[in-house]
Amino acid sequence: MLDWRGVNLQLGGRTVLCELNLQLRPGERVGLLGGSGAGKSCLLRLATGTLTAQHGSLSNGFRHAVLAFQEPRLLPWCRVAENLEIALRAAGREASVARCLAREWLARVGLGEFANAWPQQLSGGMAQRVALARALSVAPDLLLLDEPFSALDPALRGTLIELCRVWLKQSGAALLCVSHHPDELLPLVERFVLLQAGRLLAFDPAASAVHGLSCALPCG
């Protein structure tokens, strides 16, 4: 499990996280809320290990934490399927297995026919779907999502949230998902936490409270 106590993170002389405590058990699904610049993305980066905290106890028992970024971050010189294959190879899959899994996941996000396209030939929403497929395909035991549905139209957003929900149920992976729209996370998460002034506050997962919070959160 993930167990952080008294975590302090400073970036460029600014305190981003202050005496932060967070516990995440295997299979637990948590929605992370907070205003723009609250440090939500930094918190996810801490979980992946690409950022290092200055103080605090950070214990991470998860085998593989994968972050689906706010932007797709696909390798522009690799074809769409290759982007998935490379990530799968990095996760230790055999080349032939990686090739099959890449095609399978592209089909699952409705982009099977774009396997040989270049990322620049995709729309923003399509690229975001590829990025999501890449994150799920490597089978992490901790999935970190940084507003992955923001570039999608409502119908597609619902489809992909359902895809994530089913995958999380089947895989038993834990989830920490950032969003400005708590209501869209309701099918995915069990509880919400709010990041405010560098600290995490617990929230009642009742839909009414969440809707109230949605209005209070600054968008961006």
Place this chain on the structure above:
Amino acid sequence: MISRERRPTSRRWALLGAALILLGWQLLALRLGPLLMATPWQTVQAMAGLPFEADFRLHAGVSLLRIALGVGLGCALGFGLGLLAGLDERLRGLLEPLRWLLMATPPVVVVVLAMLWFGLGSAMVIFISVLMLAPGMYVNTVKGMLMVDRDLLEMTRVYRFSPWQRLRHLYVPALAAPLGAALLIATCAGVRLVVMAEVLGAESGAGFALANARSTFDSAGLYAWTLLILLLVAGLEFALLQPLQRRMGRWQVAHA
């Protein structure tokens, strides 16, 4: 309205340019006489006869080997050090004075020193090529490394790319444009450097044959070897480097 469309170089005008050079060459050769300058036709005839000369294979083979080793080792050294220096600013600082020293030293000074250290022969020629070509490759690699997209770099860390995967799928493609240009410059400069070093201090190779032709007033032979060297540079550029650059940049073409 001004068209901003990028047009390819006109082949018709390039052919006209080549024809004008040939015409100028012919007129100058007629004016200077066969002792100082062979005509284009005499040069072509001499070049056609070169393969039948006794030492042609030896000279051509030795030069090709020196070019391959000099350019290959020089580029590999520059690229390798550039990669490491791109990742570590302390190493970058450490190598900066050496980079400046090598880029500012005139090649002829290096030739003289290398002749003193290694004597005449292949070691001297290859040493000069490596020392003169590596800094250009190094500078282009470091600049490219510093411009690699930080977001993509972070993505490779999150997905746990191995160093080899990071090199293959991130750094090399991201560096394709500066490296392609650096490789082209290094190859052309490498041929020139090898021939120059051979002229000044070698006992075999195309440069040695050139020096021989000059000392025996074999004007046609001199120009034939020169033309052969030009054809080699053209062959390397059109058959090897340009297709490589096209392959590395195909994703940009797809986007255009």
